[in-house]
Amino acid sequence: MLSFLTTGFLLLPATDTTAQLCTGSLGDPVVKLDFGSGSTTHGAALGSAITSYTYTSADFPSDGYYTIESTTNTPNTWWTTTDHTGGGYMMVVNASFSITDYFYKNTVSGLCPETTYEFAAWIMNLLRNSDTSPPDITFTIETTGGTILNTYTTGSIPLQSAPVWKQYGFYFTTPAGISTVVIRMRNNKAGAAPGNDIALDDITFRPCGPAISVALSGGDTSIEICQGLTTAPQMLGNLSGGYSSPSYQWQVSKDNGVTWSDIAGATAANYTLDLTLSNGTYLFRLTAANGGNISSAKCRIVSSHITVKVNAQPVAGSNNPLCQGSTLELYASGSSSYTYAWTGPNGFSSSAQNPVINNITAANNGMYYLTVSGYCSGHDSVFVSAHDLPDVDAGADVSICEGATVALNGTASGSMFYWSPGSSLSDSLSLTPTANPVTTTDYVFTASNEVCDAHDTVVVFVWQKPEVDAGPDKYIIKGTSTILDATSVGGDLLYAWTPGYNITASDVLNPEVSPETDTRYTIVATSSHGCGTASDTVLVKVYEKLSVPNIFSPNGDGINDTWRILQLSNYPDAGITVFNRYGQEVYKGTGYAVEWDGRHKGQLVPVGTYYYVIDLKINKSFEYKGWLEIVY
Template sequence: MRLPLFFSVLFSFFCLVSRAQLCNGSLGDPIININFGSGTNPGPALAAAATGYQYLAADCPNDGYYTVITNTQNCFGSSWHTLNSDHTQNGNGYFMLVNASLQPSAFYVDTVRGLCGNSLYEFAAWVMNVLKPNSCNGAGIEPNLTFTIESLSGNILQSYSSGNIPGTNNPQWNQYGFFFSTPAGVHDYVLRIVNNAPGGCGNDIALDDITFRSCGPKLQTSINGFPGDTLNLCAGDTGHFMISGTVGPGYNMPEFHWQSSYNQQAWQDVPGNATLQLPVPIVSNTLAGSYRYRLVAAEMGNINAPGCRIYSSPIEIIIHENPNASITNYGPVCAGSNLSLQATGGIQYSWAGPNGFTAQGDFIVIHAPLPGNYTVTVSNEAGCRVLMQTHVSLLPLPHLQITNNAYRICEMDSVKLQVAGASRYKWVPAFGLSNDSIAAPFASPQQTTMYHIIGFNSQGCSDTATISVTVFAKATADAGPDKAVMKGAYINLEGSINGEYVDFYWTPSTGLSNIRSLTPSVYAMNDITYQLIVISKNNCGSSIDTVAVKLYNDIYIPNVFTPDNNGINDTWNIPALNAFPQFELWVYNRYGQLVYQSGRQNIPWDGNYKNTPMPAGTYTYIIQLNNKTNDILKGTLLLLR
């Protein structure tokens, strides 16, 4: 189906209105619309009376031939334009493609019936020169058409010449036409289109959409109080609108009425209205859609003949559907948490809520929302809006209660922590706790720790609190190494303390120079053991360590030993050397070779030298007690095996 002419002018690709004597008033609907139909290639041949040319059931007709086709491509070495559709851009629409005969002749003749007598009509057709300008060495023959309207007896009522139709660089449809008056009582006519130019290289045309339409005075319409010819409303809007019309000069005694069309359906007469005012009431339940209205006019006596009347451009009232909106509330959420709200069905979303809250967008996240009603205005492409509402409820939070938020303990001790106000708990970190999911765990951390408690109620909402446990290190006593001393000599103890303390002392005090010195001197009368007692700070208790003092009356040096691994006298040992920390001891064989050296460590000699047993015999020893030459002891010993 071809679009009406006033639409085809708007939408045709490379279509111009030029070189035409067309109606400048208002037109009727086409009473004759020759559009050659639509379908698959090729289209059917025309009736024999319609043309003197021969039909070709293929693309690219030769001189004197025509075809009916939906597109043409690469004809005659691409000297013709490639057309992908008819002039209305209907890919399945046919047009007539003509290669002119060598002699000028009529290539289209048709009988037009049913016109009104004593009326003015517009004839129009769309034509294209399909030859490219650079074809035929730039000298292609340009089509030249004559359109005539004749009586059935052959009398010419009106004729119009297109003049030469030049080629164009791109495919370009042009509308040619003229208007003519019909005598009274005559209704049938002959249309003839003659190509005045000779055939040869050029003079090739495409023809489409031949129309006859009634032509009359200019009809104008408007909506009172609104500019333009379109009024956009939304479903549910109400109003009483008035459409006014005017009829320009041209009819002796005009008659008129109104027509309406709903959603592009066929036009229907509006009954009982023959004035230039059309009231249009819109109520709240008026269906959404397109409501078009136009003024119909004709000379008196012809108003009921569709072929004799003219029409105004339509006035359109569009009632747009409101958005089919929805709102999703992802609550309830715990007080202080983020809440997400989402709306759908539109292109714009405006939110409002308690305490002046506003937001834009289909998906919003509210931080710490207030309870109450939140609304969203959803707008669609037409600007129609709906208001939706959702109620936001908040879940209560638990309130954690702690009896003490700071504890102090000594290392290796424990303390019971206590929290209340929730139905379940989580302690972080769990290290040092007897249980990290109860209200009152025991804590025994090795170092100062801050515990974070998360308490949950039955609805999953949470509160947090913190409890610190400060851990004090206990002071540790170290009485130092055991000591050995010769009778009548003094020696110092080597006590030390690790950690913070408030006091320390030695016990017993016998032979000590100062019980509150970590390194007191000792004058021993016999073997004795001392205790170093340290009192820690922060009431973290005390620590005790002991040291033994061995008293030697003299230095006993054995003069024989038997290293035979029988457990008796297997080593040469001088215990009293422990009283001389700086001593050195050397043992030589009878050849003066060194076979043992103590290196200031009182290690008994097992009779071996470099893991090799020494032979039985007499050996010489030298002992230097205090790095002083006058404190040297010498002698011999006997090794027996």
């Protein structure tokens, strides 16, 4: 026969319509059953071992059906709500017409034998307007063999004026040798329209025991102390009976109660604070269990916590060692609410917690004293020494031609020195390395006395060797001009064109030329930095200008009988085309060995105006267009 503890902190009648949540002290949840979470609206089915109802992915299950979802979406009938914590799924149940089945059953393992637990679950009546059959649920805890350990009935869960999650729970005690139990939930009322529609979430099992409390020896539950105390504060635990052989374990949290750790050796009801704690905020609590059950976190009840804030003793510090010309940064540990007083060399004083001194010199060297007034008052000091900068000289800037080398000349004091970038140097750790840069480069020379670094820079200007391209050949009609399209590479170049006639300027890169005959122009580019010369040649070809008559009379009188175009014989590849006013071609030829006599297909064309296109086959600039009049 199962017997129950009756030591004031719990009462376990067989059925009750009032939730019997723990009135003593609870432990941390040792079991928490929710319905998961996910990115979709609906979760997975539970399976027939957990519920006798049928799964549906509909937002509004029919009688005898359930769904797993993150939010209800039936505003006219049910409350629109999320799960109990607002971050996952809940089980939504529409009761069946049978009251003999269960809508939820689960097996819970890993409990402690002979331990009292609080079982609790969060329930919501989903109906919002009318409820002809309000939810009424019986919870049963039983062994895997079917022995009932305790049962609890909610009674009718009434309608509310807003969606309300309510926690229902009761106690049970595991028998000796029993660590696995079965939780079963059954409707006591049949489904109706509307009626008996609920949401279920967050089922928990927590150890329940007698009331356990903690306080400091003076009765407070929080304290602020300074490091360096000689008398440690005492924490006192009190357990209001209930365990025949109570055991204890103190715990500490360094993250505001998110995680807790057992304190080694702290297994008495009282605890003396460890005075070696670093500054920060700590939470302490006492856990208790009956006898050897204290070894399992699943058997323990826990107290509320005591807050201990540990403040560091005033400490003065700085960013010493420093170099002259840099910024001295002094700093003091402690709260911003404290009062700070600094004094130091060269008449220095400051009330700032972390003062700074810019551009320090040797006059700022010495001891700086700090006085702190506040919860943790005290004195401290820090020595500051500003070191001299080493002497450093990278030498004068220098110019070289592309492909040449040059020796750098650095001078420095101190124990170490180096050049950067070192990839184009013969030895970056030498005072006089050979530099072979591809392009103009800034070389930084650094000297160090192991505390301070000093820097100087030398620029090696790299001048490219000249490159010049006179550009493409040019074609002009005699009497016209063209601009030469020369290009060059290299800095500070001097230009010279030959021959120097029929040219606007012979010392520029792109002059205008107007030769009378075919002419080759040569450009010479000379580096003004002594890095050599380059040259190239371009041909300017000069063509005769055509004189195209716009009238002839092919009437056989021997006078102006053909279309005579002087100079066209110089262009044997020229194309000549003549069109009538309708765009029809009446003459086409290549070259002009035989002058046009006005005939098309052996017949003289009619009197009138015609149009011609003469393409000299050089480029588009050498195309002639116009009109031609034929008379008889």
